[in-house]
Amino acid sequence: MKILVVRTMATMLESAVVTVTEDFAVRTVRCHVHRSGWSEPEPATGHSLVLVRDGRFRMRSRHGRAVIDSTTGYAQAPGEEGQFAHPAGGDVCTAITLAPHLWKGPSGTVRVSARADLAHRLLLRAGPDVAYEAAERLLDLLARLAPGEGGRVRRRALVDEAREAIVGGHPQAAGLIPLARLLEVSPSHLSRTFRQETGMSVTRYRNRVRVGLALDRIERGEQDLAGLAADLGFADHAHLTRTVKAETGHPPAALRRLFRPGTCPLERVAGSGSGLYGDAAAPDPQRAEPERPGEGALVVGVPQNDVGEHARREGSAVADA
Numbered sequence: 001m002k003i004l005v006v007r008t009m010a011t012m013l014e015s016a017v018v019t020v021t022e023d024f025a026v027r028t029v030r031c032h033v034h035r036s037g038w039s040e041p042e043p044a045t046g047h048s049l050v051l052v053r054d055g056r057f058r059m060r061s062r063h064g065r066a067v068i069d070s071t072t073g074y075a076q077a078p079g080e081e082g083q084f085a086h087p088a089g090g091d092v093c094t095a096i097t098l099a100p101h102l103w104k105g106p107s108g109t110v111r112v113s114a115r116a117d118l119a120h121r122l123l124l125r126a127g128p129d130v131a132y133e134a135a136e137r138l139l140d141l142l143a144r145l146a147p148g149e150g151g152r153v154r155r156r157a158l159v160d161e162a163r164e165a166i167v168g169g170h171p172q173a174a175g176l177i178p179l180a181r182l183l184e185v186s187p188s189h190l191s192r193t194f195r196q197e198t199g200m201s202v203t204r205y206r207n208r209v210r211v212g213l214a215l216d217r218i219e220r221g222e223q224d225l226a227g228l229a230a231d232l233g234f235a236d237h238a239h240l241t242r243t244v245k246a247e248t249g250h251p252p253a254a255l256r257r258l259f260r261p262g263t264c265p266l267e268r269v270a271g272s273g274s275g276l277y278g279d280a281a282a283p284d285p286q287r288a289e290p291e292r293p294g295e296g297a298l299v300v301g302v303p304q305n306d307v308g309e310h311a312r313r314e315g316s317a318v319a320d321a
Helices: 114-123 130-144 153-167 176-183 187-198 202-219 225-231 237-248 252-258 265-269 304-320
Strands: 004-008 013-020 024-031 047-054 057-061 064-068 072-076 081-085 091-098 108-111
Touching: 024 130, 057 072, 064 072, 064 153, 114 130, 114 202, 114 237, 114 252, 153 176, 153 187, 153 202, 176 187, 176 202, 187 202, 202 225, 202 237, 202 252, 225 237, 237 252
Parallel strands: none
Antiparallel strands: 004 013, 013 024, 024 091, 047 072, 047 091, 057 064, 057 081, 072 108
């Protein structure tokens, strides 16, 4: 893919164009702003989708206020305005511009499951075949995203505070009861409200965050899964493996094969060999294996009744490699 890095000092943004076609464009954007106050209203120029790779920020729009992180992105229609605040520091996002026929969902927040997170990462590693490979990976990602659930202001604010405490690693976010105590609500109220607003339990959300951190480490080449499990608060290596597979459809060993060494567009955003991946080699966009049918993958262009045969052919091809 052709990468074009644009630095805008006035807004402290660095933008790298990853893929551009007539129907969609993909950019990685690094924001260096650390500001608790709201920005000026920023209008969307087209149908757009923003997903977070690293960090978090707050957004205010006609849909209300929301915390945007690796588990929650947002979609905007042309002309919709948003304001942003970065009390936790900078972030790294993927901004996707879509032709109207590619995004039929509503604007507002979108829930990002672990499988959608994986599809997002693999989209950034698509090879030079933009018309097919990148397009298929984009469609896979879009199919995995779910519209966020709207809610009353107080409930949404409570859930956002809980999410920020969990993502930020607050000591009282180590358990549901101390987290509720921190937020000055009952554990049952927090649990019930969280599920109503996000469509998942607090436990599932915490696992989603931890699996995202595990993906980051595995993507960088982490080999010590027992140490990784301990660092992320899992009971043991087996607990980590079960949770990662349940959330992504792949065990850690299979994820290593998906994240083969190479070059990642996110490294180039900063214009140096460092960046989100540090000094470790990032995955090769031309060698990454697609998700296999039967593991939650969207098989684009394959009739439903042919999926089994398609999977068997792919299995044979892998065995012969």
